[in-house]
Amino acid sequence: MANNFKDINTVAQGNTKRLQKTIPETMKSFKILQDSAYKAGALDEKTKEFAALTYAIADKCEGCIGNHVNKLIKLGASREEIAEIAGVAIVMGGGPGSVYGGKALQAYDDSIDS
Incomplete structure (x- = not known):
C-alpha cells in the first residue's frame, strides 16, 4: 500500500488508465464532464479545485486529494x-476530516519536497 502521495498518484493514474482501456466511452464522457465542470466561469479554476479538495478530504479519497493538491500547486496555491x-x-468531515486534512498537507509536502 502506498503512503507517499507521489506513489498514491501513480497508482491512481494507473487505475484510471485501466478503466480508460476497459470502458473507454464512459471514461471519455467523464473526462468531458470534468473539463466542463472545472473550466473557469463565475468561479475561477483555483476556487473550483479548492471546492473539490474539500470534498476529497471529507470523503476520504486519497487519490483525489493527491490529484487536486497537484492541480492546486500548478495554480499557485500555498x-x-x-x-x-x-x-x-474538518468542519464538514468531523474527526476523519482532520486525518485526511493532514493527508492534504502531506500531499503538498511530498510534491514540493521532490
Whole structure:
C-alpha cells in the first residue's frame, strides 16, 4: 500500500488508465464532464479545485486529494491555503476530516519536497 502521495498518484493514474482501456466511452464522457465542470466561469479554476479538495478530504479519497493538491500547486496555491481548506473539510468531515486534512498537507509536502 502506498503512503507517499507521489506513489498514491501513480497508482491512481494507473487505475484510471485501466478503466480508460476497459470502458473507454464512459471514461471519455467523464473526462468531458470534468473539463466542463472545472473550466473557469463565475468561479475561477483555483476556487473550483479548492471546492473539490474539500470534498476529497471529507470523503476520504486519497487519490483525489493527491490529484487536486497537484492541480492546486500548478495554480499557485500555498501550503497555508491548503491548510485552511483542510480546516473547512474538518468542519464538514468531523474527526476523519482532520486525518485526511493532514493527508492534504502531506500531499503538498511530498510534491514540493521532490
